[in-house]
Amino acid sequence: MEHRTEAVVPRRQHSYRAQQQDPKKKKKGWRRTIKRLSAAMLIAALGAGGWFFYTPSGKDVRYMMADTLITTQHRYLAKYLIGQEALDNRVAAYAAQFDAMADVKDNHNVSLVNHPKGTVKVEPISGKGFKGYLMYVHDPKMIRVVTTNIVGGGERVESMVKRTGAIAGVNGGAFDDPNWSGNGFKPAGIVMSGGKLLYKGNGMNAKVNVVGIDKDGLMVAGRYTPKQLLAMGVSDAVTFQPKFIVNGKGLIKSEADGWGIAPRTCMAQLKDGTIVFVVIDGRQPGYSVGATLYDVQKILLAKGAVTAANLDGGSSTVLVKDNEVVNKPSSKYGARYLPTAFLVFDHPEEVEVPNIWAGIDMNAFDSSSERQTS
Secondary structure, three states: OHHHHHHHHHHHHHHHHHHHHHHHHHHHHHHHHHHHHHHHHHHHHHHHHHHHOOOHHHHHHHHHHHHHHOOOOOOOHHHHHHHHHHHHHHHHHHHHHHHHEEEEEOOOOOOOOOOOOEEEEEEEEEOEEEEEEEEEEHHHHHHEEEEOOOOOOOOOHHHHHHHHOOOOEEEOOOEEHHHOOOOOOOOOOOEEEEEEEEEEEEOOOOOOOEEEEEEEEEEEEEEEEHHHHHHHOEEEEEEEEEEEEEEOOOOOOOHOOOOOOOOOOEEEEOOOOOEEEEEEEOOOOEEOEEOOOOHHHHHHHOEEEEEEEOOHHHHHOOEEEEOEOOOOOOOOOOOOOEEEEEEEEOOOHOOOOOOOOOOHHHHHHEEEEEEEEO
């Protein structure tokens, strides 16, 4: 037994040394390994591509990614995932769906409760792949829409809060963004503050999707003309969509209809009148990727929301409390410059919001031609 053991060991050592001393054999070995790895990677890539483009589950992922792009400044990139025709159909379908959701009648099942003044609370939330905050404003009449005070440019929400002495604030409505440069001066749709109509982009008789509050503190969301809003006694409002909770029921049926994964800002009202703002961070892997509107709907229904609607999100999403930005805006340049924000005040009746857009040719801030040629 000892003789056999001694005979085996030298042969193994000799073979190992021979390989080390033969660089040609070593090189051929590495080449074979690289070829095998390359072939395996190619097969895996082809398999992944086949799954991505030719299976139902892959299609679901592609459309989720496309929906995420649709909510960004780079909507056109979605055509590389689903094709231009499918992209156009998707955008048109969402517009029709949102208008239908906006027209669902709200019975305003709210019993306003007198809460102590100044009761504003911020609560962290988290879910699968996202982190964010809920801000509770127990007295809805503390909320006002405030606009930029910079002629020709938007203003950061943090600046608006500090300038006006507000308690807190979140970003507001949609806006036109020439060349996607973040100018933030021209609102889309309408802007109302303190019962005054400050901006009406499409005139007095065109219906637009709005989110706001009336003079009694009831949340208003849906499609209305500026004339209707004034007649309804709406105090403060901006344009955005969709309305996704009505009479305590969610209108978004599944994750697939949740309009992609993105940073979110939403507004809701509870049965006792409390307004809840949802701010969810996104586009930051390792911290928070973002949420679908279906995710937000589930959060708000669990909190007892009877009405809810979407506000501008993406890189606009920001929450400011006590003069500090609470969340982590997705833009590497920090919070965005915006035309409007919902701010919270101890004495909202003392807040004066002048019409910054009066007498200005707003066509100079129209981005429609740039978007059509992108």
